[in-house]
Amino acid sequence: MPIPFLLLILLLILLFSLPLSAAPVSFTRDVQPILTAKCVACHACYDAPCQLNLGSGAGLARGASKVPVYNGTRTQAEATTRLFVDAQTEQGWRTRGFHSVLEGGDAALVARMLALGRAHAPLPGSKLPEDLDIGIRRDNQCPTPGEFDDFAARQPSAGMPFAVSGLSDGEYALLQRWLAEGAPLDGEPVVANPSEAAQIEAWEALLNRRGAREQLVARWLYEHLFLAHLYFDKGASGHFFELVRSRTPTGEAVDVIATRRPNDDPGTRFFYRLRPVQGVIVHKTHITYALNPRKLARVEGLFFAGDWTTDAVPGYGPHRRANPFETFAAIPAEARYRFMLDDAEYFVRTFIRGPVCRGQIATEVIRDHFWTLFQDPAHDLYLLDAEYREQVTPLLALPGQEDDLARLPLVWRTYRAKRNGYEAARREAYSHTPYPSWSHIWAGNDNALLTIFRQHDSASVRKGLIGAVPQTLWWMDFPLLERTYYALVVNFDVFGNVSHQAQTRLYFDLIRNGAEQNFLRLMPAAQRQAILGDWYQYSGRLKLWLDYEGIDRTTPSGLTLPAENAKAVFAARLLERYGTLNARPDPLNRCGDGRCYRAKASPALQRVDQRLSRLAARPLAELAAIEFLPEATLLRVELDGGGREVYSLLRNRAHSNVAFLLGESLRYQPDKDTLTLYPEVLSSYPNFLFSLREGEVAAFVAALEQARSAGEFERIVQRWGVRRSDPRFWSLFHDLSAHIREREPVEAGVLDMNRYQNL
Known part of the structure; x- marks a missing residue:
């Protein structure tokens, strides 16, 4: 065999024997999955602590801000800070007051927050200290890199992930290596597939027709769909789209016009465009709406089949915002109402x-x-x-x-x-x-x-x-x-x-x-x-x-x-x-014949339903444990034959009335609270999770029925509860999203844990 060929073989053997760690860390392949699993449950939407959105590389590049979005006392409106809308570059966000969390390699703010969290991780399975504020209204300090040392000294328990079971050794090492490599943000944006692109073209053609009547309808449709996560073909691709106003027409890159409200004056000629939703889908913002040929035909029939006309599209301004009934008076009211009724749940x-x-x-x-x-x-x-x-x-x-x-x-x-x-x-x-x-x-x-x-x-x-x-x-x-x-x-x-x-x-x-x-x-x-x-x-x-x-x-x-x-x-x-x-x-909460279970469920699930139904529709006067339950408790039951079912236990608080801006606690009637039980995840914000085996359901129900004190309830938590510090926390928490994905795949998204309580 010729020598050069032998050398080539040896070179290939040497190359493939190198450790995998020698390959650069990929943000898309390696880092984002960790952030999705351990960080996005808190760091998404406007309520992300310090506005640090970790659902995409763009959110990481934007960084953090000291200005909270939620502030019910501010006397002046804040500048808008919508990701993918109000700025498109890192420098653009710096001019809006955001500071970097990635600069500095090993000394980057993210690296130091992760190290602080690792050094002060909660004791596995334990209840968090009572003086640790984990509420959504806690005061987030949002330190800059220069302020971090003082912050860490004052709040050693505020590292990341915050007050929850943390990263595995492998996850931590990989993130630190990525940061040491300069935290490169690779990845390509989501794009429409050919089938979606064809349907997008059809919808954009409808929305960008010329003529006052056509443009008035398009404006009304835009104002009613701008918030939606639009999807085609039953969402099989996992792609979702949003309707925006763009300076550019169909066929060109979208150049979104960033107005404060969707009915503000765009200030220039514009086109309605559909662009892919970027980043991780989170359940709390995932409000879905189906687009398909049938819906397109429905719009044609509702809005353009009649002989109504209009001479001009109304302008913009406070008066037009204040009264959409005047602004869109030319469009038949029946068409508008029937369009909304078709998808009333969405609206x-x-x-x-x-x-x-x-x-x-x-x-x-x-x-x-x-x-x-x-x-x-x-x-x-x-x-x-x-x-x-x-x-x-x-x-x-x-x-x-x-x-x-x-x-x-x-x-x-x-x-x-x-x-x-x-x-x-x-x-x-x-x-x-x-x-x-x-x-x-x-x-x-x-x-x-x-x-x-x-x-x-x-x-x-x-x-x-x-x-x-x-x-x-x-x-x-x-x-x-x-x-x-x-x-x-x-x-x-x-x-x-x-x-x-x-x-x-x-x-x-x-x-x-x-x-x-x-x-x-x-x-x-x-x-x-x-x-x-x-x-x-x-x-x-x-x-x-x-x-x-x-x-x-x-x-x-x-x-x-x-x-x-x-x-x-x-x-x-x-x-x-x-x-x-x-x-x-709902035979569980409205059981009138003793068969308190779903008729089409398996025999095993019917038995679980029947046992759990003892908790359904019960008032606090009959079930004292309601006093200790948070408002949105999830119950996960592992079935003996494999698989699991998830139930929501929702505490419905009673009030003498809900007619005043302040003083809700003065109108609260806790003795009239009730409990609703339903086999589905009914909240984007779980407050707590219990996990038990099928054979433990009867004991769990009996324990709740017998609990009369905080101490007795805590024993239930110790036996079946999944605390924030539980090593199983993340796998079981994300299993709730998996349950949604199995039942309604289009609706699935990462759930929020900002309201997960310290029971």
Whole structure:
């Protein structure tokens, strides 16, 4: 064999015998998976500590900021700091006040935070010290590299990952090596595949048609879909897209126009474009919406089949933002409402679930558990009566367009008067229409019945009617649904000042009251005041007198309901009449025949359901352990035959009323708290996790039923709980996301652990 060939063989042997560690560390291949597994659960969205978003290389390059996004007391609005929007380069973020966390190699801020966390890691399986603040309102110091030594001396337990089971030895060594190599950020952006690209071209063609009518529709569609994670082909590719306004047309690179709100003046000629969502998908901001040929045809049919016309597209400005009913008056109201009803769960998710990520501005004004129904378009006066529509449209204007703190009282009184004037006109107009009956409740598809759960400053929405019959129900028509969407999504500025946020919160209180009043029209006239009094107890009665227009106490309902317990009878008949639309039948919380399990579940799961159902729909008076449970507890059950099931245990806190901006604790009625049990992950923000084997379910239930003290509950936590310090924490925590991926793959994303408690 020739010598040169032997030398080549030896060279190849030597090359492949080198240790793998000699290869440079890849951010995309090696580093991002570690960040996704151990960091993104806290460092994503606007509530990422120090605004350090670790879901992408772009977030790492942006770095950290001392300015918190959530600040309910600021008198001036902050500059926006939206990743992938407000700056495109590292230097751009430096001019906005962000400092590097990667510069310095071994001495980089990230490296030092990881070393601090490793040096002061929590004792495996132990409860964290009581004086360690892990709440979402803790004061994040956000030190710069020059401030780190002083920070570490004052807060030795504040290293990363914070107050949780940390990195493995291999993960830590790999990250340190990557930092020592200069922390290179490789990787290619997500791009559309050929099938997606073809569909994107079709949608962009529709949205960028010329003509005033076409552009007005496109503007309305953009304002209703700008928040969505859009997907094609059932999301099989795992790609999601967002709708933006770009300076460049189809076929060129997207050059996004960064306005503060989606209905602000873009300031230049623009094109509607679809661009891929970059970075790790996190559940709390993952509000999905399907695009497909059928939806494209639906838009054509709804908006362009009629003969309506318009001469010009309205301009922009505060007045146009304040009243979308005037801005888009030329578009048939029925088309707008039916488009929203088709995907009502999406629209309710946008203002209930996020992605502001800390939604107490909205959630303080709603109860912890309620059902939502919609008024049928065939019985919505705003759609049917042009004279009535013209009369009330000026009264539907929304506050929040000016943020002068000194003018807040005057602005609020003006918009409250408009809203109450609208309610009075509405009450009078509907008193002359056919009495509301079952046909007045929309039943177009399985978006018709929705359940909302609130957990203090977060909330979730699901199709179907989950849980026991709630205290309140909402019945929304087009003006209610559209006003809620514009007030809490399109017009809401998470970077706004206290005046803007207060106006938004106060007006949503009026919207909730309007949805409740509309539902009362279905109840017997003689019972309405008593039901309303139950919703507005004690100080709520003062609010009824101060801020709300009176209810209709005389116009009969078209439903035949008993004088006693009318709401419960209505709920039972609703479930019976609309059973085929109920996406989530619930035999666990509404078990009437002793078979408290899912009919289509396996025998093993039916046994687990039956045993756990002893906890379902129980009030605190019957189940004292509710006092010690957080609001969103997840229960993971490993089945003897393999696999597992995950249940949500949601604590529904009771209040005498939810009508005031402040003083929620004064209206809290803990003795009336209840528990909802459902086999699904019903929150983006788990507060705690229990993990047990199938054979332990009966013992777990019995232990909860018998627990009367904090000490007895802590023994349950010690036996079955998964504390933040548990070595199994991350694998079990991410198994919750895996459960979502198995059931609804399009909806899967990394869950948030910022609210995971120290039990």
